[in-house]
Amino acid sequence: MSDNTVTFAAHRRPALEAGDYAITVTQAVAVGSATESFGTSRRFSVGGDRFALPPTAIRAVFPPDGSLGDHGNVLPHVVLDRPSLPWERDPGGGGDDRPPWLALLLFDEDEKPQPRTTTVGALTREGRLPEPATVLERHDSADDPVTVIDVPAALLTSLMPAYAELRLLAHVRGGTGPDADPDAAVVVGNRLPGAGTTSTVHLVSLEHRFRADGLGAPGLDLPHPGRGGTGGSTVPLVSLASWRFACVSADHSFPGLVRDLASDGGDLRLPDVGNATANGFLTQGLVPLRHRLRQGGRSIGWYRGPLSTGATDGGPVTPARSADALLRLHTDVGMFDVSHAAAWQLGRLLALRSTDISSSLYIWRRRRDIAAKQTVPVDYPLAVPAADTDMPEGLLTWLRALAQLDGVPLPYLLPDEKLLPAESIRFVGLDQRWIRHLVDGATSIGRLGPADAQRDADDPPPLEFPTVTGALIRSAVVPGYPGLLVDAYADPAGTRRLTPWRTARLTPDILLCLFQGELARLDLHQPPEGQHLAVEQLGDGTIGKTLRAPGGVTATPTPVGPLPLGALRTVPVAGLGAAIADALGVAPTELDSGDLALQLTETAERVTFLT
Structure with a gap:
């Protein structure tokens, strides 16, 4: 067996975000007392995925698509092949420390929205997107297909992570060793699957979805009747990927099923x-078995x-x-x-x-x-x-x-x-x-x-x-x-x-x-993607987590919890991060998404048979 090391980083921001740019160069030439200026401008674009992702962009999802298992304590995640993808666009909200523009939303069977396929041009004409998101870039076409889900505004308000939590819900996973996979971005959901039901997860675009209201944390920019469409009843979101899985009893977990084999x-x-x-x-x-002879006998x-x-x-x-x-x-x-x-x-x-x-x-x-x-x-x-x-x-x-x-x-x-x-x-x-x-x-x-x-x-x-x-x-x-x-x-x-x-x-x-x-x-x-983020359910709608000692520290930190879950089984990501930071003896602002992923990651189970 080979030794591999897994590393977690908070982000990998690109040098330039995707979009259209202009560069201007000027030069002043002085001859004696006369000065003459020359200048020129050039436009260029940094192409980036916006309304759709190619199939090769998604390396893996967890829980696996179509799987049946005990996923009740799992925070779903998607592994993206390009490590910088979640930070290539602006979710809005102002500020220099921009969070990811991608988020995972988990829906129960009775909540799941029905995806519809339209075009980029038709979506912008609906008038229910934030205005900056309706501006097409040079590499965009109004005829490009796009998948949209219409989510009730009240449900989306309950499911959507807060602006400050988005930075904790995406990280870069890398590794060293002969069997290590290339670096990849991981986007994590903030809602636990419901027991005994089928869950549907959508990777949605949050480009320019947040606005700075001047009163505190940026808020979600929801449609309103003055912008056409169906007003504020539903919110159209661009869905870049989706998958389904079922959450059943512990008997259908990976170790439970393999124990049955033994x-x-x-x-x-x-x-x-x-x-x-x-x-x-x-x-x-x-x-x-029945045997038919060449001569016709049986x-x-x-x-x-x-x-x-x-x-x-x-x-x-x-x-x-x-x-x-x-x-x-x-x-x-x-x-x-x-x-x-x-x-x-x-x-x-x-x-x-x-x-x-x-x-x-x-x-x-x-x-x-x-x-x-x-x-x-x-x-x-x-x-x-x-x-x-x-x-x-x-x-x-x-x-x-x-x-x-x-x-x-x-x-x-x-x-x-x-x-x-x-x-x-x-x-x-x-x-x-x-x-x-x-x-x-x-x-x-x-x-x-x-x-x-x-x-x-x-x-x-x-x-x-x-x-x-x-x-x-x-x-x-x-x-x-x-x-x-x-x-x-x-x-x-x-x-x-x-x-x-x-x-x-x-x-x-x-x-x-x-x-x-x-x-x-x-x-x-399970494969390396089977490493997943999970919490511990403590009962009575509360969660906790047993922590790992940071590098160079031998003392095991005090377990975190109990922390109350949200009304729809949403995990209080900011509160969980603050509690983990306190247990580790650091300021909450010093705990980044890589640190959180290290503490929440559960290793992929391995079961051994000796013949």
Whole structure:
């Protein structure tokens, strides 16, 4: 495991905010007693996102979009790829220490506004935006699309952070170390999600939304009847991004879900059925399935896919000319083992399904056959140059992916749903003999006689079949935490990381993770964006927070709280910051958003399985 350091900074202000500028240069030339002045002006623009964000601008959100978990104490946040983005425009309000122009607003299911799409020109013509925000910059177009949400004025007044709190709700997260992500801006919400409901979060623009009233803190510039539209009943806000998630019980939190996996560990096999002979097959991971014979008869056969209770490989296999050659009869029970026959037939069908692959296989085989039959010495003056017998790279790439189970249908991997019950994990190995028959079936196209089979045995595809182990996971944690990371190690201490072989979501709730080598430890954890800001709910509508000791200080600060929540579960950011500053022994004005983020950040959970 590598050591990474996470850093928090209050802001990263650009040298110039986005907008239009003019620069004027003058020069005075004196000749004797005469002076003549020369000057020129140039206009330029600093382009910046204003009414929309490109998809690449958002690195991650938390809680994840569409997730289902225990998020009741979490302050939602969005990670922006450009670290200076929240400080590139002016939210208004006057003053030199401008707060961010972006904010996160969280709505309950019954509050969520309905987004509407319009154009920048139509939005300005509505007359309900602050006047400076209606002035288009040189790089703006009246036809640019924009997403707008209309929020009831009373609701917005309750949800919107105070002007002084905005500076505490955005920071820059960076890091050092081999696995550290580039610096990014993080915008944080000020409202806790409601329990047992779905929450919708909007990243909204606050450009020129605040006005200096001369009586204290700048206030929110709300529409009024004199500016047209619907008066002060609703406030149009430009929505730059949005996502949804559900907040349920602690049982659906990340550690809660993973604990459920640990409680249902086992082998990839069906349970015993009370028959000693049948149990002997079931212990090997075999499953009874309907088997239709080539002559039309019907029977029951035993089948096991490429995933077994341990990694196995019997070395190279003999090229087959039909799937029937790989049927294995268990005479004691009168049933066939169809595992390898099914693998061979599947490989052949997958190759035939692709015209490019099947044609490439046939052409390569014929070229190799011609080269094998060429008996004229290569130094003979009239000798024809030897044909290129190397397998085409595109075909090799396809076969390598096939050897990693890419394209193999789920029923071949899990022939019975009971092999992997809901909320379970199964540690598996790859049966490379099954994989070898799969590849042999794919390359059997054009194999007509014994000579072709012998040539295939002498010249197999240059593929690697290493020891591969891993895990199958079926859980709500898979769709609930889309950024789930899985690390594998060859030792319990976690010092020797295994190279990933294949990671794939087989279904929305089934994850397959395979690695090269023998698995001794498996770690499930959230990505760095899973680090989130959270408070502690103390009951009776109050919150608190256990603090970290600042750098160079060994004494742990006194926990903060209880502090009352707002009427709509809004966190009193300014009050929380002042209480944290007091506990740390600094003035409230000295506590910036980076300091607050350091104290509120909860690290991403990591759960370890030892096999």
